[in-house]
Amino acid sequence: MADEKRIDEKTGTQFVGHEWDGIEELDTPMPRWWLWTFYATVIFAIAYCIAYPAWPLISGATKGVLGWTSHGQLDRELSAERERRAPIIRALAATPIEQLHRDPRLFAAAIEGGRSAFKVHCAACHGAGAAGSKGYPNLNDDDWLWGGDLAAIQKTLEHGIRQPGDEATRQSMMPAFGRDDILTAAEVQDVVAYVRVLSKQQPANAASKRGAAQYANNCAACHGNDGKGNRTLGAPNLTDPIWLYGGDHAALTDTITNAHGGIMPAWGKQLDPVTIKMLTAYVHSLGGGEAATGRAAAAPAATAAGAK
Numbered sequence: 001m002a003d004e005k006r007i008d009e010k011t012g013t014q015f016v017g018h019e020w021d022g023i024e025e026l027d028t029p030m031p032r033w034w035l036w037t038f039y040a041t042v043i044f045a046i047a048y049c050i051a052y053p054a055w056p057l058i059s060g061a062t063k064g065v066l067g068w069t070s071h072g073q074l075d076r077e078l079s080a081e082r083e084r085r086a087p088i089i090r091a092l093a094a095t096p097i098e099q100l101h102r103d104p105r106l107f108a109a110a111i112e113g114g115r116s117a118f119k120v121h122c123a124a125c126h127g128a129g130a131a132g133s134k135g136y137p138n139l140n141d142d143d144w145l146w147g148g149d150l151a152a153i154q155k156t157l158e159h160g161i162r163q164p165g166d167e168a169t170r171q172s173m174m175p176a177f178g179r180d181d182i183l184t185a186a187e188v189q190d191v192v193a194y195v196r197v198l199s200k201q202q203p204a205n206a207a208s209k210r211g212a213a214q215y216a217n218n219c220a221a222c223h224g225n226d227g228k229g230n231r232t233l234g235a236p237n238l239t240d241p242i243w244l245y246g247g248d249h250a251a252l253t254d255t256i257t258n259a260h261g262g263i264m265p266a267w268g269k270q271l272d273p274v275t276i277k278m279l280t281a282y283v284h285s286l287g288g289g290e291a292a293t294g295r296a297a298a299a300p301a302a303t304a305a306g307a308k
Contacts, residue, residue, distance in 0.1 A: 014026070126139055142290070174261070191211045223236070
């Protein structure tokens, strides 16, 4: 007990009576600033538990006297954002898609809204930059299968491509010439050779000359005698270098033999009309958007982002 009352001469602090390897412990008090800070945090914690949801219960948590919740705050913020955007949404809803470009500020707002919607709904297939991949069209170029003006893009978005249950969906069907024995394997190769000549990938030869006759009998009705396609039928242009499934010999053989028929959702059944308009504006702005007249009328055979 005597050791517990001993005072260290240098510091004037009492020893606590503990010793380790000749080192004795002093009962040095904590700094007052630290103690007051600690007491303040305790008081703050108690006040927080009273004011806000804090203690978990079996089916929820304590409510807190202020009635605040993170869900409530989010709802208020979303409501404020909806109120801020309401004038733009109303203007978009009231503006026909063909007239949207006449108001540059409204069109710019639609593009930004469409950019966000594209990331959520479209990027999974077309890519974050809308460049597409094999089987998924590139939306940055100026090749369109069904049309690249605002009205055509809107219709494609609303009704999709080969969407079951939508009577207005974009619909086209290429026969599986090889798989269904419409053409023999040799005849398929001849058509491949002719298509590669049309697309300037190889010079004419005996196979392509034979393929020209097969093309005239089996393909020209949709793709045209010159191979430039037909938007009314959704038939792609075969003369340019843009291909959805590939334009090399093996890819063309597979396409002519088995055909391809991808499906795009009818977004009109899932998204509201204003979101469809914003997506339309964004896709139109990517680089290949056409005017309602002019280029669109002059190039009726362009393809939907190389959808061949």
